[in-house]
Amino acid sequence: MLIYNSQTHKKEEFQPIEEGKVRMYVCGPTVYDQIHIGNARTFLSFDVIRRWLIACGYEVTFAQNLTDVDDKIINRANEQGRTAEEVAAEFSAAFIEQMRRFNIMDPDIRPRATKEIGPMIGMIKSLIEQGHAYAADNGDVYFSVRSDPAYGEVSGRKVDDLMVGARIEENEDKRDPLDFALWKAAKPGEPSWPSPWGQGRPGWHTECAAMVHRYLGTPIDIHGGGSDLAFPHHENECAQATCCWHQGFANTWMHTGMLLVDGEKMSKSLGNFFTLKEVLDQHSAAALRLLMLQTHYRSPLDFSWERLEGAENSLERIATCMENLVWAAKHASGKADAERAAALIAAAEHAAAEFEAAMNDDFNTAGAVAAYFQLVTEANTYLDEVGGDADEEACYACSAGIAGAFAVLGVELREPKEELPVGLLGVAAGLVGYTGDSVDEAAEAVLAARAEARAAKDWGRADAIRDQLRDMGLVVEDTAAGSRIKRA
Ligand SMILES: [Zn+2]
Numbered sequence: 228m229l230i231y232n233s234q235t236h237k238k239e240e241f242q243p244i245e246e247g248k249v250r251m252y253v254c255g256p257t258v259y260d261q262i263h264i265g266n267a268r269t270f271l272s273f274d275v276i277r278r279w280l281i282a283c284g285y286e287v288t289f290a291q292n293l294t295d296v297d298d299k300i301i302n303r304a305n306e307q308g309r310t311a312e313e314v315a316a317e318f319s320a321a322f323i324e325q326m327r328r329f330n331i332m333d334p335d336i337r338p339r340a341t342k343e344i345g346p347m348i349g350m351i352k353s354l355i356e357q358g359h360a361y362a363a364d365n366g367d368v369y370f371s372v373r374s375d376p377a378y379g380e381v382s383g384r385k386v387d388d389l390m391v392g393a394r395i396e397e398n399e400d401k402r403d404p405l406d407f408a409l410w411k412a413a414k415p416g417e418p419s420w421p422s423p424w425g426q427g428r429p430g431w432h433t434e435c436a437a438m439v440h441r442y443l444g445t446p447i448d449i450h451g452g453g454s455d456l457a458f459p460h461h462e463n464e465c466a467q468a469t470c471c472w473h474q475g476f477a478n479t480w481m482h483t484g485m486l487l488v489d490g491e492k493m494s495k496s497l498g499n500f501f502t503l504k505e506v507l508d509q510h511s512a513a514a515l516r517l518l519m520l521q522t523h524y525r526s527p528l529d530f531s532w533e534r535l536e537g538a539e540n541s542l543e544r545i546a547t548c549m550e551n552l553v554w555a556a557k558h559a560s561g562k563a564d565a566e567r568a569a570a571l572i573a574a575a576e577h578a579a580a581e582f583e584a585a586m587n588d589d590f591n592t593a594g595a596v597a598a599y600f601q602l603v604t605e606a607n608t609y610l611d612e613v614g615g616d617a618d619e620e621a622c623y624a625c626s627a628g629i630a631g632a633f634a635v636l637g638v639e640l641r642e643p644k645e646e647l648p649v650g651l652l653g654v655a656a657g658l659v660g661y662t663g664d665s666v667d668e669a670a671e672a673v674l675a676a677r678a679e680a681r682a683a684k685d686w687g688r689a690d691a692i693r694d695q696l697r698d699m700g701l702v703v704e705d706t707a708a709g710s711r712i713k714r715a
Contacts, residue, residue, distance in 0.1 A: 228283065228587045230449075231525060233457065234381050234480045238589055243448050244478065249280050249287045251449035252439045252477075254456055255337075257294040257431075258318035259303045261502040264515075264530060265486035265493055267329060269453045271516060272483045272524035272590075274331045275636055276451075279586050282635050290336040290442045292435060293319050296418055296428050311418045315341070325503045329512045330637045336442045340434040344420045347429040347437040350471050351409045351422075359470040363400035366412025366425040372405040375466045381480060382458035407463055409433045432463035439476070440468060446475035454482040486528045493530075506535070513638045514538040520592040520636055541600070545629060546641045548603045551610050552626040553643065555617035555708055568618030571609050575621075575628045578602040582632050592636065599632045614707045644714050650699050651712070658692065670712045677703065678710070 229238040243249050253273045256262050262270075273289075280287050295315035304311040319339070327333070340347075351368055354360035359374045372378050372386065379385055389405055398404070408430040413419030419426040429437075439447060445468055452461065461480065468476040485492070488499040506515055518538040522528040578598045585594030606625045610617060633640055647666045655661035655669035658676045663669070673692060680688040696703065702715045 229589050230479055230481065231589045232479045233454075233482045234383075236383070239479070241479070243285065244446065247284070247286055249285045249449065250290075250443040250447040251277065251280075251287065251451065252290045252435070252443060252447055253334075253450075254435055254452040254460065255291040255293050256318075256322055257297045257299050258315050258322055259297070259299040260318060261321055261504050262325065263493065264501050264503055264506055266453070267325075267503040267506075267515075268486045268519050268528055269451075269483045270326065270331055271329065271519050273451050273481075275520065275592060276449075276481070276524075276590050277332065278635060278637055279590060288336070288443060289332075289334045290338070290438065291334040292438050293322070293337060293339045294431060294434060295319055295339050295341050297431060301417055321504070325507065328507050329503060330516065330639060332637075338438045338442060340429065340438075341418070343434065343438055343441065344429065346441050347433050348410075348420075348422050350433065350437045350440070350467070351429075353471050354409065354467060357470065359467070360409055361402065362410075362424045365400045366410075366427055367400055367408050368410035368424055369401055369406040370409050370463070370467055370470075371403065372407070372466070373403055375470050377469065378466050379462065381462045381465045384458060384462070407432065407459065409467065432460055433467060435460070436464045436468040436471075436476075439464070440472065445472055445477075447477050449479045449481055450477035451481040451483070454484060457482050483524050484522075484527045486530055488529075489531050490529055501530075510535050510539060511542070513542055513640065516636065516638045517542060517596070520596055520638070523589075523591055523593050525589075542638075542640065545599075545603055545633070546643075548606055549626045549629055549640065550643045551706075551708075552606055552617075552622040554711065555610055555613075555615075556619040556622035556626075558615065558617075558709070559619040559622070560616045562616045563618035563621075564613065564616065565618075567609065567613060568621040571606065571618070571621040572624050574602055574605045575624045578632070579628055595632070595636070599629055602629060611707050615709050617708065647701070647712060647714075648699055651701075654692075654695050654699070657695075674703070674710050674712065 228241040230241045231238045253270070256266060277287055277289050296311065300311050300314050304314045307314070351360060354370065355362065355368065360368055360370050362368045386405065410422060410424055410427050410429055412424070413426040413428060417428070419428055439445060439450070450461065465476045487493065488501070491497060491499060493500050514535055515538070518530070518535050519528060578601065581598035582595045585591040585598065602625065630640065647670055649666055651666050651669040651673065652661070652664065655672040659672050661669055661672045673696070677689055677692045680692065693703065696712060700715050701712050704711055704713055
């Protein structure tokens with residue numbers, strides 16, 4: 228399995244630290260509002276990566292934090308006249324709710340920053356003792372960037388370039404403008420915890436580093452997040468973790484590409500800013516997942532409502548194909564053409580192989596999905612051509628392959644349309660004196676009566692049958708493979 232490591236800018240053969248096991252961490256949200264669909268794309272990407280690793284037999288331990296203390300939360304609380312705790316609690320719950328709606332698997336471990344203050348203080352103390360951090364007079368604690376010779380390696384930056392290029396805020400408490408806060412002294416009214424440096428709260432980068440170490444142990448196999456987190460967040464997480472514990476931090480860094488809306492950067496001022504909740508209120512999770520998976524996770528993803536509508540249509544096409552395959556298998560005449568059946572089975576095997584190869588090539592979900600779109604097209608052609616003489620085994624092989632592939636991707640296909648209503652027994656009894664208790668047989672009897680009426684040009688009777696079915700919400704569909712009764 229090849230994974231693109233954004234630290235080395237190369238696809239590398241994946242080698243877990245411990246055989247058969249993968250430990251991965253993905254930075255969670257700062258909980259001050261509903262997440263937008265750009266964030267959702269990142270979480271979906273890592274959900275599918277995790278699902279594929281599990282499908283490949285790895286025992287995956289997945290941790291994701293909730294940043295529940297932060298300037299953004301405090302600002303939101305002040306705007307709304309609430310406490311920061313109230314805002315964080317509301318949007319932590321909202322985040323979890325929307326993730327579940329989006330069919331994202333819960334993490335194995337979901338630490339909350341505010342419950343991890345002790346380990347963070349311990350880490351900062353150790354960094355001070357080792358000469359990598361210092362307490363300033365104002366009660367802040369800063370990491371000394373120049374004390375870490377490896378600083379810049381995660382995001383490919385050179386410290387001296389940062390000095391030239393970066394617009395660094397003036398701060399007289401820092402010894403060097405590049406230094407960043409590990410601990411922030413509390414301003415009046417802010418949430419704070421006691422520490423050796425006075426009341427305060429941890430910096431964001433410290434949260435993740437401490438939680439990774441506590442829950443997964445360092446180094447971990449995969450550390451992920453959106454590409455906007457590579458610098459400074461991931462760089463700073465890595466710097467303090469490696470300086471504190473003298474071990475690697477993450478063997479593979481993975482970063483997801485940004486999300487555009489109609490080709491433009493999403494922003495509130497452009498009016499093209501959408502939260503995950505807004506989108507899931509209008510469309511299925513499966514369609515949004517499918518849309519997103521049709522672009523490789525590292526490439527920019529272009530979202531539009533038209534594309535989402537298109538994904539809904541694709542899902543319907545797939546589900547209908549599977550329904551038709553199962554129906555054709557159940558009604559197989561036993562006179563199937565063996566050569567055609569073998570070709571369809573070969574196509575199903577080819578799709579499975581392509582899917583696996585694509586997923587093993589840096590989680591190329593776009594290629595994986597395309598392999599099954601192709602199979603759906605081939606299955607539809609097969610069903611059209613063979614009419615009622617489909618091969619049972621080939622049909623089931625195809626439908627099982629399609630179901631399995633989309634299940635691995637967490638794209639839930641709709642259930643086959645429900646069984647026909649028992650009311651059909653009464654209709655069949657009235658029309659042809661059917662006395663059995665099988666709804667399927669009753670449907671066949673009604674169809675036979677309809678065919679008979681039509682053959683005899685008894686349009687009154689044919690219409691009466693149609694009307695009786697319609698009263699039960701049913702229609703007759705005439706296809707190349709024969710006629711069937713289904714729900715309207
Ligand atoms: Zn993080």
